Amino acid sequence: MGGRKRTVQIKFRVTEDERDLILEKMKLIPTRNMAAYLRKIAIDGYILQVDHSDIKAMTAEIQKIGVNVNQIAKRVNATGSVYQEDIEEIKGVLNEIWRLQRLSLLKAH
Numbered sequence: 001m002g003g004r005k006r007t008v009q010i011k012f013r014v015t016e017d018e019r020d021l022i023l024e025k026m027k028l029i030p031t032r033n034m035a036a037y038l039r040k041i042a043i044d045g046y047i048l049q050v051d052h053s054d055i056k057a058m059t060a061e062i063q064k065i066g067v068n069v070n071q072i073a074k075r076v077n078a079t080g081s082v083y084q085e086d087i088e089e090i091k092g093v094l095n096e097i098w099r100l101q102r103l104s105l106l107k108a109h
């Protein structure tokens with residue numbers, strides 16, 4: 001043990017499912033040595049943080065459209081008339097969705 005280069009041992013526990021996932025990922029690279037794989041991932045790996053705020057904003061806008069469409073459908077069924085202001089409101093919200101989508105795509109590049 002005196003000739004070992006790595007003298008510090010780090011231990012951690014995983015579930016069986018986590019172990020199976022680690023083994024599956026190990027198959028993607030040419031190694032069978034779990035210690036070498038885990039060491040490489042811990043040192044050279046990276047973590048992606050994904051900003052979902054654009055998607056959340058788009059989802060909120062889509063929900064607003066759904067509510068508006070339901071209200072308009074009820075009014076059309078009750079009165080038989082469609083109002084121009086309802087259509088304009090939906091167009092405005094759709095434009096906001098497209099704006100958010102373009103912004104999201106620009107951030108991705």
